[in-house]
Amino acid sequence: MHISSLLGRRPAFTLGLDIGTSSLKLVEIESRGRTKLIKHCERTPLGRGWVVDGRIENPHEVSLAIRGLIDKTGTKTRQVALALPSSAVITRQVFIPTGLTELETEQQVEMEACQSIGFPLEELYVDFCVEGVLSDRPDKVAIQIVGTRRERIEDLQALCDLSGLKPVVVEIQTASLCRAMARVLRWAPPSSAGAIHLLLKWGASSVSTQAFQNCETIYLHSQLCTQSQHPQNTDALLQDIEIGLKQFLESAQSGRVEGLYLAGGMALTDGISEQATQATQIPCGLLDPFEGLALHQGLDRQAVRKDAVHYARACGLALRASPW
Numbered sequence: 001m002h003i004s005s006l007l008g009r010r011p012a013f014t015l016g017l018d019i020g021t022s023s024l025k026l027v028e029i030e031s032r033g034r035t036k037l038i039k040h041c042e043r044t045p046l047g048r049g050w051v052v053d054g055r056i057e058n059p060h061e062v063s064l065a066i067r068g069l070i071d072k073t074g075t076k077t078r079q080v081a082l083a084l085p086s087s088a089v090i091t092r093q094v095f096i097p098t099g100l101t102e103l104e105t106e107q108q109v110e111m112e113a114c115q116s117i118g119f120p121l122e123e124l125y126v127d128f129c130v131e132g133v134l135s136d137r138p139d140k141v142a143i144q145i146v147g148t149r150r151e152r153i154e155d156l157q158a159l160c161d162l163s164g165l166k167p168v169v170v171e172i173q174t175a176s177l178c179r180a181m182a183r184v185l186r187w188a189p190p191s192s193a194g195a196i197h198l199l200l201k202w203g204a205s206s207v208s209t210q211a212f213q214n215c216e217t218i219y220l221h222s223q224l225c226t227q228s229q230h231p232q233n234t235d236a237l238l239q240d241i242e243i244g245l246k247q248f249l250e251s252a253q254s255g256r257v258e259g260l261y262l263a264g265g266m267a268l269t270d271g272i273s274e275q276a277t278q279a280t281q282i283p284c285g286l287l288d289p290f291e292g293l294a295l296h297q298g299l300d301r302q303a304v305r306k307d308a309v310h311y312a313r314a315c316g317l318a319l320r321a322s323p324w
Helices: 059-073 102-116 150-163 173-187 234-249 272-280 301-321
Strands: 015-019 023-032 035-045 079-084 089-097 124-133 140-149 166-172 196-202 206-213 216-224 257-263 284-286
Touching: 015 173, 015 301, 023 059, 023 301, 035 059, 035 301, 059 150, 079 150, 079 173, 079 301, 089 102, 102 124, 102 140, 124 150, 140 150, 150 166, 166 173, 166 301, 173 196, 173 206, 173 216, 173 257, 173 301, 196 234, 206 234, 216 234, 234 257, 234 272, 257 272, 257 301, 272 284
Parallel strands: 015 079, 079 166, 196 257, 257 284
Antiparallel strands: 015 023, 023 035, 089 140, 124 140, 196 206, 206 216
């Protein structure tokens, strides 16, 4: 199994399973012609220390939690898309000559990976994608190389075996977020050319800031949550938002920030969107990765919409299975 963070492959039909530090989130999306239907959407808590930075420390208990989610939803699908945190993944961009055959490209990428990644390839799972010919160097094509330690993939494979699942995709968590966010932006009202939108997502102990321009990620940064000791403290949450915005503005990225999106459980704190809009003078709202998706008749529309901010990564993973 390869890590497939940026490739265009689409497995036939998959569950999106987001394995977080404190909870599991599962989403299944069904395609009916041009309609995308949320078939299943559930989450369950995990015990402290069961998962640490994406590493499965207690596979037995985590597999029981996954089986519980499967049983609760009643899904018959066993193919699953998973993601690793950015800290577990090595990415490199390299440039190779155009016009190579598929075999020559793979050989060239392997040679470049040996030189640029810095670890023996036998210790890694490596994948790559072709990003395109350089506009200023038509004789060169940009390649994105992605690698992770073999044990990280093997741990996920073992967990899936215990859970009765078949892993078909492993990607980077930021890619899952990017897919969900890009879809939301396509449904959003038109913005000015080159407009930038920020996504702030709270995790168990950190908050990530991801910037998007033309539906592509142009910036990513993580910081410790100032609210970790004071859950749902609006002052601390506002500080997280203002720090994330300030760090982005100091990153020398060009463009106007026209929107802020919030995700993760802390985003449900009463009044945080309104207060963030007032504090930053930038329109702020909750990220709803299910925007524009129909709901299966067995799902509670109000409950799903209320809980949507928890499911950004899981929804992004489920969307790997079909065009959106």
